[in-house]
Every structure is written in C-alpha cells, then in structure tokens.
Amino acid sequence: MKKVNIGGVPEHFNLAWYLTLKNGEYKAEDINLRWHDYYGGTGEMCKGLRSGDIDMAVILTEGIVKDIIAGNPSKIVQTFVETPLIWGIHVAKDSKFKTIEDIKGTRAAISRYGSGSHLMAYINAKNHDWNLEKDLNFEVIKNLDGAVKGLTDGDADYFMWEKFTTKPLVDDGTFRRIDNCPSPWPCFVIAVREEFIENNNNDLITILQIINQTTTEFKSIPSIDRTIANRYEQELEDVQEWLSLTEWSQDIIDKKTIENVQKQLFDLNIIPKKISYKDLTHIL
Known part of the structure; x- marks a missing residue:
C-alpha cells in the first residue's frame, strides 16, 4: 500500500478530506493517505513540502506561489476552493x-x-x-x-x-x-512535490478523483451544516453563511489567476520576479 502524507489547516474547508479518510476511500484504492494538521498554516506547510515531511498540501494560493518562486520544489495541481478567503x-x-x-x-x-x-x-x-x-x-x-x-x-x-x-x-x-x-483570488490550491508527481502520477490522479467527488457533492451531504458546527464548535447560522459563500473546485488553476496573483505579489515587492505558468503548475 502506497503511503502518502498530506498537510492542511484543521479547519472546516478541509472536512471533505476527513470524510473520505473516515470512509476508507483511499485504502480501497491501495493508498494509505495520512493527514497532518498544520496549525501554523501556509508557512509551516511550505517548510513541510520542502523537507519532504509531506508530499501534498492544501495550501493558500498566494503562499505557495511565493514559495515556489523562492525555490520550493512543488507544483500546483489543482484549485481546491474557488472562492476568496x-x-x-x-x-x-x-x-x-x-x-x-x-x-x-x-x-x-x-x-x-x-x-x-x-x-x-x-x-x-x-x-x-x-x-x-x-x-x-x-x-x-x-x-x-x-x-x-x-x-x-x-x-x-x-x-x-x-x-x-x-x-x-x-x-x-x-x-x-x-x-x-x-483575498483577491481563489483561496486554496493543492500543491504537490515534483518528486512525488514524477513517481506517483497514477496515485495522485486517484487521490484527486476521490476528493473531487466529495467536494462536488459536499453541500448536499445530509446535515452537513450541523456536522461542521459540532466538529468546529461554530454557531449553526455562521456555518450556513460560510457554506453559502464557499465553492470548491475540481479544476487546475487557470493562467489568468496565476498572472493576477503574481502581478499583485510583485507590485507589493513580496516576490522578486514573475515566472511562467508551467513553472508554477502541473497539469495531470
């Protein structure tokens, strides 16, 4: 069974990963996906990708764009949450x-x-x-x-x-x-270490197919608002508002978005240069 380490923030955006893990959907495909909570957020996950502690991360768009430009050996393979944070x-x-x-x-x-x-x-x-x-x-x-x-x-x-x-x-x-x-762009993307992409392409495709099926159906899961409210200790009306504002994605991030992110980060002197779309992304 292939072991895969993935990191993300322990927040409601990532409940779909918990549900698919709980259901044993990855193990059914001979993949031992191990979730790691990153309470320190994007900067800590970038460090985890660089060190190889994790193979994949559900990570803020602007943070991983900045870190790939700074040398993180990873690529964005998909937008995870389409709406702004x-x-x-x-x-x-x-x-x-x-x-x-x-x-x-x-x-x-x-x-x-x-x-x-x-x-x-x-x-x-x-x-x-x-x-x-x-x-x-x-x-x-x-x-x-x-x-x-x-x-x-x-x-x-x-x-x-x-x-x-x-x-x-x-x-x-x-x-x-x-x-x-x-945020002036889609908030979360899925980033994967280049080494993992090269050696485990089929496993990566399977993982994304599983999570994408769940995010496609996420809002129609019975009592999902109550599940989120109980798990994350939030008021039901707040969860319902959040659900109404949030849309997941199953697609690769597009060139226009990448250009917008880089332009704003460059104009703010957060990144020293802009790089090509293909150097930031990998299309499966």
Whole structure:
C-alpha cells in the first residue's frame, strides 16, 4: 500500500478530506493517505513540502506561489476552493483600536513570514493606500493560540485570520473584528512535490478523483451544516453563511489567476520576479 502524507489547516474547508479518510476511500484504492494538521498554516506547510515531511498540501494560493518562486520544489495541481478567503481583521477586546485607520503603522501578528497572515497584511495595506515600508510591522506568533496570547498581552496589535475560524473568539469576547479583507483570488490550491508527481502520477490522479467527488457533492451531504458546527464548535447560522459563500473546485488553476496573483505579489515587492505558468503548475 502506497503511503502518502498530506498537510492542511484543521479547519472546516478541509472536512471533505476527513470524510473520505473516515470512509476508507483511499485504502480501497491501495493508498494509505495520512493527514497532518498544520496549525501554523501556509508557512509551516511550505517548510513541510520542502523537507519532504509531506508530499501534498492544501495550501493558500498566494503562499505557495511565493514559495515556489523562492525555490520550493512543488507544483500546483489543482484549485481546491474557488472562492476568496474572507480574512477577519481582529484586535484584542480591550484594544483602543476601532478602525482600519487606527491600526496603520502598528504591529500585525503573523504566524510566520511567508504565511497567509503575513501576505494578506500587505494586501490590506495596499487596499488602504498605506506606505508598505513605514506602515507595516510584524510580530511572529506561530498560530491562532499564539495570536490570542499576543493580542491579549499587548505583544501585537492586530491579527488577520479566516473570519469564520475566529468567529467563536469574537463571540466569546477574546477578539473584536474591526473589518474584513477578502483575498483577491481563489483561496486554496493543492500543491504537490515534483518528486512525488514524477513517481506517483497514477496515485495522485486517484487521490484527486476521490476528493473531487466529495467536494462536488459536499453541500448536499445530509446535515452537513450541523456536522461542521459540532466538529468546529461554530454557531449553526455562521456555518450556513460560510457554506453559502464557499465553492470548491475540481479544476487546475487557470493562467489568468496565476498572472493576477503574481502581478499583485510583485507590485507589493513580496516576490522578486514573475515566472511562467508551467513553472508554477502541473497539469495531470
């Protein structure tokens, strides 16, 4: 049985992977797919792909594009979630900051450099015409628990993370959300190490066929909203809103999207150069 390691954030976007694993669908095809939770998000997964700790990752589009350009030996094989990620912009409940203008020039908590929370801080800054050199400062907090501690203790001033994941922390008064910042592209892609693609092409195709079948049918699974609410400790109405806003994909990311991602990252000086579509993607 072929062992395959895959990484992703332990969030509702990835429930389809859990369901297919629970049903034994990969083992039925002689594939031992092992899921690894990456609480540190995209930056930590990029490191896992580079080291070979994981063969595949369900990862933020902007993060993996940046890291492939920086030398990560991986390729994007598919878009996983077609719709943008809605990033909530959060401050501590007792923070003096009330608006986006208030946090200009303060310290953004980020999981690590190169992570989604880091890159989206630039997008937010650009959206509000901030000076990217003077108005952005960063404090590395590793993960969501680190952000709670960092904002509560005053080590950082604001934190950007997926709106619905952090909603329980807003509801219980740990955070206040002062605004939202949608990503300007499809949020999640599936990236695979080049070495794995070359040596396990048929297994990769099988894995994608299985997960794509489930994401195609995901919203019609009976009581899926209640399942998500219970598993991720979220309010049912929040889950229903999230489901209404989210669309999965079963297709390769297109050239226009790749060009848009690279243009924005390049304009923000996040990447030093733009590379060709074929150097970022692999068509199975």
